[in-house]
Amino acid sequence: MTNNEQQQILRGRLDHIEGIELIHHTRTLQAIELRNRHGIGRVLLQGAQLLEWIPVRQKPVIWISPNAKFKAGKSPRGGIPICWPWFGPHKTSPSLPAHGFARTAPWELAEVLHLKNDSHQLTFNLIQEPSSLHFWPHTTPLTLTFVLGESIEMELRSLNNSSRPITISEALHSYFQVGDVREVRIHGLDGCEYLDKVQQEKRRKQAGDITFSGETDRIYLNTTATCSIVDSVLNRCITIEKQGSLSTVVWNPWAEKAAKLGDFPESGHLNMVCVESGNAADNQIALPPGEEHRLWVRYSWTNTS
Ligand code: TA6
Secondary structure, eight states, rough: OOOOHHHHHHEEEEEEEETEEEEESSSSOOOEEEEEETTEEEETTTTTEEEEEEEEEEEOOOOOOTOOOOOSOOSSBBSEEEEEOSSSOOOOOOSOOBBBBBGGGGGGEEEEOOOTOOOOEEEEEEEHHHHHTTOOOSSOEEEEEEEEESSSSEEEEEEEEESSSSEOEEEEEEEEOOOOOGGEEEEEEOOOOOTTTTTTEEOOOHHHHHHHOSOOOEEOOOOOHHHHHHHHTTEEEEEEEEEEEEEEEEOHHHHHHHHHSSSSSSGGGGEEEEEEEEEEEOOOEEEEEEOOEEEEEEEEEEOOO
């Protein structure tokens, strides 16, 4: 089936659903754009990557770089990339894509529901390309469900349909918009052990809230904690609840690394912070044949002024 035929079918399925349409984000990349009484959002079909969610009467909750590059096979900087079936560099083959292949692979929109409270529920299935089979020779259907309404809910389900046990690591690599990261506190990880990736993965223990004054890249381990991003510039608190996740990654590249990455605007690092729910490092997941793993998050926000 050609791409055009697939798009026609998808458009047909969306025609009868209020507030949702298939758009060309670029000439080659399609996105689902949706509007309901709670907000406006876009999800790129490549990577099933939420690009933005702008609640009504709110600043955007999810940060997307104004310099994000939209091209096939590259995850645009920002939004919520899906890191799967490994987090970070591949353990044995550094030439393989960082954070796995799900975030740059094609996904299909399998179901759209317009819920009674005027939220939208979108379910996407990963389309495993032949090119990934040589380094991921497993039958592991991956499904991502969003509920976009007065909050953002996501559920990532990994099913091991192969005959052998598999090991995965994963993260919902969420970029949150903040007024000024230097005035942000992240609450909820006090006392938690973490790997400090700017100090050769030295193991440390968090004391109090997390604050930011330089490059910060930490994998908090063995934590099921609900976290909150307390933003005293936007007078907003974003709450991050999770289930099926034992790791929380906190990242801000700061100015020098952001400049090297090449898709941040000048001082763009000041308006974002990543708080990523997943299972990484010590918390990788061993999935026996026939078993399914479920990672769930809910992002909600309140004004604090
Ligand atoms: O989640 C933090 C991190 O692993 C950082 O080490 C940094 O590499 C970031 O992800 C972004 O990775 P990317 O491949 O999207 O540039």
